Amino acid sequence: MIGVGELREITPVGTPSTVTAAHVTSGLPMPKPVRVKIFSPDEWEQFVEEYGASLKSDYTQVRRFAGAGDMGVDIAGFITDQGFVGGWDNYQCKRYDHPLRPSDVWVELGKIIFYSFNGEYTAPQKHYFCASQDIGTTLQRLLADPAKLKQKCREEWADKCASHITDTQTVALEGDLLTYFDAFDFSIFSSKSALELIEGHSKTQFHAVRFGGGLPPRPAHLPPPDEPQKHESRYIRQLLDAYGEHANVEYADLPALVANAAMHGNFLRQRERFYHAEALRNFARDTVPEGTFANLQEEIYQAVVDVCDTDHANGFNRMAAVVTQAASVSSTSNPLSPATNVQDRQGICHQLANDDRLQWIVKP
Incomplete structure (x- = not known):
């Protein structure tokens, strides 16, 4: 039986003392990573598109690919004006109800290896996995160990890749493809955390509308030039x-x-x-x-x-x-x-x- 001494007075901590009228109207603001996690499919697609706009200053051209025939390409950042023939980076953006796991990415690795082997494009210089629920610890450790990532991918190929890379054929890891696989640089595979995605998104004109929190400080006004332009x-x-x-x-x-x-x-x-x-x-x-x-x-x-x-x-x-x-x-x-x-x-x-x-x- 519970004794009276085991019961305590209800003493809510309450909200911070710096509450404003906006808090009373809308409640305490939701942290941005939490907001990303509950994005609807449409909101996630819009967020990814907007994040892609933040990459334009880093590349000659940025393009988004969608649909069943994307060959493992989601957002492509082209380093030169030669497109897939020149250097490029790939951003693979996933929306799941869990942090990204190794089982979620084996087929994506397989697509990059298979289609670059077939000459559909050169292998990307960097391939970033991005996810609404962030990157799970197990996958993060694998991405930090390219040799182990390659080993695990080879072990999982028959089950997770061979029949899932394309609907038109079974892609067995053998012969010239196996030779290509063994020589493939798995260090190109890494990730972007949800916080990194949000930081990139914050550099776009969509951020304040998407997440709220007000506009950034406006830069100091510069005086007009002496001579009219x-x-x-x-x-x-x-x-x-x-x-x-x-x-x-x-x-x-x-x-x-x-x-x-x-x-x-x-x-x-x-x-x-x-x-x-x-x-x-x-x-x-x-x-x-x-x-x-x-x-x-x-x-x-x-x-x-x-x-x-x-x-x-x-x-x-x-x-x-x-x-x-x-x-x-x-x-x-x-x-x-x-x-x-x-x-x-x-x-x-x-x-x-x-x-x-x-x-x-x-x-x-």
Whole structure:
């Protein structure tokens, strides 16, 4: 019989003292490796595709292969522009309900050996096994011992490889194939842990949307270059025309504007804002899915276009009214919202003017 002294008071540890409003709304965040483990088949496929995008900076070309006839190739990273004829690496990505075991990979080793022997491709320089449930300890030890991996693969060939490499024939490990097998470098086979996959994925624009946790810190804003660049020409021309209409003079170029201290000071502020928006565009390219920044531009456009179309005394007043309106826009639904400031929203107006979507001078 259980004594009273064996019972203890219920004292939940509770959650960390640094809880936020987001925790109350959504609960404590799920660790990323745990999230990967519970990905649905579709989510895993999307994650693998997104991870593949992180490899593009490491290779001349990255391609994904799928279907029954993939010949053991999943994600191929080509080191040269010669494809499978040149050097390449293979990333074999598996989704199972358990950590990857030796029994899960024998046929994959067999495919690489058989198809490279047949000349379908040269053997990869590296072959990485990647798995949603990570790599099991037994397989990890085998991958760290190429000689033992080769020995075990040879022992398992008849049962796990011969009838499973292709549907069209039984692949016996004998003759020239056996000679090729014996000479094959098994040190090419290794693995990527789930944490390594997540780290690679974190370098893509898909990471924040896939895992949450907010955007990475935005790099410090660099000042505009002293000399205007070619890609600035249209919005600068629009500004010069707007200043000229306001002052009732013609500013043919920027040196002509310098004499008007007030207008030149305004120009420097507008150019600073343009570069703020350009920096946000670059940040968006690396941190959020394609089209996110364009959607933000469209939100700003819709918020200011009616102000732009309203009657104004001159082009300068129209431009000033538009950028003032942009400063008050709250684009909370856009994923870039946490990283967007007033200067960005105002600078987007000049990006829109650069594309002639906004025009400061109304043509009769």
